[in-house]
Amino acid sequence: MEREVRILIVEDDMIIAANISLQLGNLGYEVTGIVTRGEEAILHVRENPPDILLLDINLKGSLNGIETAKAIQTFKDIPVIFLTANTDEATFASAKKTRPKAFITKPFNKLNLQRTVELVADQIWVQEHPVRHSFLDLEVLGDRIFIRYNGKMEKVLLDDILYMEADRNYCTVVTENGNFVLSCTLKTMQERLPNSSFMRVHRSYVVNLSKLDVIADDHLEINRKAIPLSKANRDFLFKRIQAI
Incomplete structure (x- = not known):
């Protein structure tokens, strides 16, 4: 039996974060935590690294999602799925430099979330099973x-x-x-x-x-x-x- 894919949700809107957590749990994924700030995400990854980072680009605080991804990538290679309400080219170009696995544009539905996470989880499975x-x-x-x-x-x-x-x-x-x-x-x-x-x-x-x-x-x-x-x-x- 394959182990559960572990996902950290980094989202400062707790209603959205709780909804995502519920949907991921129903799909069989393990949510390692919900954090609202980039600094908290960095600490969480150091102490309890997940398999996937579900990361909002527009985080409040001193670090936005893109800066958080860059900071984490200095010590841990974790696949990133960006959540974003911005579809402008400048944001996309900046986020692309962190080599994310996927983007989910807000507002999103359950099927969009399910398929995106499943594609990234499948990539992880392939890497672990050469x-x-x-x-x-x-x-x-x-x-x-x-x-x-x-x-x-x-x-x-x-x-x-x-x-x-x-x-x-x-x-x-x-x-x-x-x-x-x-x-x-x-x-x-x-x-x-x-x-x-x-x-x-x-x-x-x-x-x-x-x-x-x-x-x-x-x-x-x-x-x-x-x-x-x-x-x-x-x-x-x-x-x-x-x-x-």
Whole structure:
């Protein structure tokens, strides 16, 4: 199970901050704190560093959001998402120098917040789970597969596979411990694995049925990753789930 992404909210409007905190909590993120001043944010990051900084550009006090981001970056590299009511070019150019991961323009809605934070959280996950490339064959044996990597066959338990994603003539196998990019199509990979556990839910995705967290009409979720569910596969999936 993946650990929760930890987020520090730096916002001097407490009504907005409380609303953001509630929404992030409902989405499964851990809010490490809400602070209203840049100086407090710097101290908080030193003592309890989060994974993401959700940082208002127009903070009151001696440090605005951009200056706060610069000060934090002198001692800690943390992805920044700026909150701003200003859309002028000068503010954007100044904030851009701190290399933020994203901007959220006020007023924003729940979906905008959810998608922006999810994109940044996904980048963090990728950094923590480096992709390993394999351009040779693989062997399937009972409850595991062996992928040739760095001159040796590396074991991957089928139960550790979350899902597989197509990328033209390649296939990315996403596991709980890392990713493998294989030089075979998703169709070929699907044919090699037991259909009792794995199912194609979209032209670009095969999922491990035992890893499903959410099933909606048009998508699935595994470890907070949204996976599209095609209409052609939806009814069959529901039948499979009922049978299980």
